[in-house]
Amino acid sequence: MEDSHYYWFLLLISLAVAALLRSLLNISSPGKPSLPPGPAAVPIIGNLIWLRKPLSELESVLRTLHAKHGPAVTIRIGGRPAIYVADRTLAHQALIQSGAVFASRPPAPPISFVTGSNQHSINAAPYGPTWRLLRRNLTSEILHPSRVRSYSNARDWTLRILKTRLLESGSAQPVRAMDQFQYAMFCLLVFMCFGDKLDENQISEIERVERQMLLNIRRFNALNFWPRLGRIFLRNRWSEFLRLRQEQEDVLLPLIRARKDLKERRPNRQIKEDSHKDDYVLAYVDTLFDLELPEEGKRKLTETEMVTLCNEFLNAGTDTTATALQWIMANLVKYPDVQNKVFEEMKSLIGDTGRGEIREEDLSKLPYLKAVVLEGLRRHPPGHFVLPHTVTEEVELGGYLVPKKARVNFMVAEMGRDPEVWEDPMAFNPERFVGEKTTTFDITGSKEIKMMPFGVGRRMCPGYALALLHLEYFVANLVWSFEWKAVEGDGVDLSEKPEFTVVMKNPLRAQVFPRG
Numbered sequence: 001m002e003d004s005h006y007y008w009f010l011l012l013i014s015l016a017v018a019a020l021l022r023s024l025l026n027i028s029s030p031g032k033p034s035l036p037p038g039p040a041a042v043p044i045i046g047n048l049i050w051l052r053k054p055l056s057e058l059e060s061v062l063r064t065l066h067a068k069h070g071p072a073v074t075i076r077i078g079g080r081p082a083i084y085v086a087d088r089t090l091a092h093q094a095l096i097q098s099g100a101v102f103a104s105r106p107p108a109p110p111i112s113f114v115t116g117s118n119q120h121s122i123n124a125a126p127y128g129p130t131w132r133l134l135r136r137n138l139t140s141e142i143l144h145p146s147r148v149r150s151y152s153n154a155r156d157w158t159l160r161i162l163k164t165r166l167l168e169s170g171s172a173q174p175v176r177a178m179d180q181f182q183y184a185m186f187c188l189l190v191f192m193c194f195g196d197k198l199d200e201n202q203i204s205e206i207e208r209v210e211r212q213m214l215l216n217i218r219r220f221n222a223l224n225f226w227p228r229l230g231r232i233f234l235r236n237r238w239s240e241f242l243r244l245r246q247e248q249e250d251v252l253l254p255l256i257r258a259r260k261d262l263k264e265r266r267p268n269r270q271i272k273e274d275s276h277k278d279d280y281v282l283a284y285v286d287t288l289f290d291l292e293l294p295e296e297g298k299r300k301l302t303e304t305e306m307v308t309l310c311n312e313f314l315n316a317g318t319d320t321t322a323t324a325l326q327w328i329m330a331n332l333v334k335y336p337d338v339q340n341k342v343f344e345e346m347k348s349l350i351g352d353t354g355r356g357e358i359r360e361e362d363l364s365k366l367p368y369l370k371a372v373v374l375e376g377l378r379r380h381p382p383g384h385f386v387l388p389h390t391v392t393e394e395v396e397l398g399g400y401l402v403p404k405k406a407r408v409n410f411m412v413a414e415m416g417r418d419p420e421v422w423e424d425p426m427a428f429n430p431e432r433f434v435g436e437k438t439t440t441f442d443i444t445g446s447k448e449i450k451m452m453p454f455g456v457g458r459r460m461c462p463g464y465a466l467a468l469l470h471l472e473y474f475v476a477n478l479v480w481s482f483e484w485k486a487v488e489g490d491g492v493d494l495s496e497k498p499e500f501t502v503v504m505k506n507p508l509r510a511q512v513f514p515r516g
């Protein structure tokens with residue numbers, strides 16, 4: 001059944017049920033003046049606009065609603081209210097000042113229940129001991145600066161792969177940059193996750209099973225509306241969804257088991273001791289085997305839950321970073337003077353030493369490069385919203401009531417483009433971060449939010465420092481090794497398209513010329 005037919009079918013049923021209830025119980029329209037304002041909603045099914053517009057148009061609809069109703073609006077998609085906040089001060093009040101109340105996640109919808117192993121992942125777990133355990137494990141075991149340093153060989157290896165692939169494309173042929181960036185990020189994150197430099201076929205296979213799920217996730221979202229009916233009327237789509245999940249398990253489980261075997265053959269202490277030797281690094285999956293779930297009788301993670309956590313690690317760190325990298329490189333192609341400034345800054349740092357590579361220790365001495373990365377994240381945040389939050393108790397926000405269990409989300413892109421904070425916000429202008437501002441700019445928003453590409457507060461992206469390192473390292477080296485030029489007669493189009501992240505509608509095609 002087509003989505004639109006399915007939704008109309010649901011609408012008719014809802015209207016009939018609502019009319020019946022009204023006549024039986026004589027209920028007048030519920031009208032909740034204390035919630036943030038929003039459009040009138042059809043009982044049970046929610047706002048009619050979602051039946052006429054695809055969810056991908058959510059952002060522009062919300063922009064119109066904010067212009068009409070103010071900094072916070074309520075819509076209903078399904079039964080519960082969803083509150084969208086566009087104002088950075090309200091976001092600060094919620095996520096920083098009342099951080100603990102706003103830090104939970106809503107119950108998983110049916111498809112995330114499967115892909116997220118019933119909320120046994122960091123991003124989906126409700127605020128509580130399980131979430132704390134999983135998040136602390138990632139931040140202290142893998143994202144701690146000393147551990148991140150131990151992956152520097154892997155970054156170097158990835159850079160070589162990326163450069164070779166770009167060279168193979170040759171300067172005569174335009175390169176499709178995003179394909180190369182995605183593959184490179186997969187190489188790196190797969191290494192951090194499984195601890196092995198896998199061969200090209202294995203990496204491509206992992207990339208395939210991960211991406212096919214991500215690219216279809218919006219189609220699969222239709223299954224979340226009245227799932228029982230969805231399973232009957234959209235049964236082919238359900239089967240396809242389950243098949244893709246099974247494929248992920250088929251590809252990842254052998255890698256998880258191989259690592260478990262390895263671990264069983266070496267005692268824990270030795271793994272840790274070996275972790276600074278060249279040929280051995282602690283991988284994310286190694287850290288999962290001994291975890292004990294505090295809310296479930298200290299049981300260990302199941303294999304399916306480990307697949308979920310590896311999926312989360314791979315997807316959170318690859319698509320987001322590759323998307324940001326593409327946007328930044330697109331702007332460097334569009335504005336050659338900015339690209340030139342990035343190059344000149346590196347040249348003045350390492351001179352004409354003939355060094356083929358910008359090293360990680362150079363990055364802290366390249367403030368303009370940092371400014372370019374920050375400006376890229378401000379102007380083109382990979383996610384235009386954070387993941388849905390929910391409140392654990394009824395709370396007031398900006399004079400409005402946020403009922404317990406309401407969904408709350410924040411308009412990340414709008415905040416980074418707020419003309420009251422950013423002069424000429426749609427321009428790509430790294431200069432706004434240059435000087436003291438680069439070093440003092442607080443991306444965690446702890447005192448004040450000016451932009452929040454990684455979210456802020458307790459649920460802020462735990463990988464933000466790693467992501468910034470990857471972006472600076474790859475942008476620096478891509479510009480150091482190649483001159484990036486627009487394809488003649490084919491300008492750079494900065495239109496957006498929402499996929500898993502918000503990507504370039506017309507992906508960057510550029511000509512790359514090796515320097516010197």
Ligand code: HEM
Binds near residue numbers: 316455
């Ligand atoms: C440019 C790259 C990245 C961007 C823009 C980004 C952005 C975000 C955003 C907006 C959130 C949601 C925050 C919220 O709900 O309030 C998030 C959550 C998360 N990110 Fe990232 N991220 C990036 C890279 C990474 C990397 C490299 C990793 C790890 C390898 C990572 C792991 C996670 C995890 C586990 C969560 C869930 C946190 C939680 O719910 O407690 N991300 N990220």
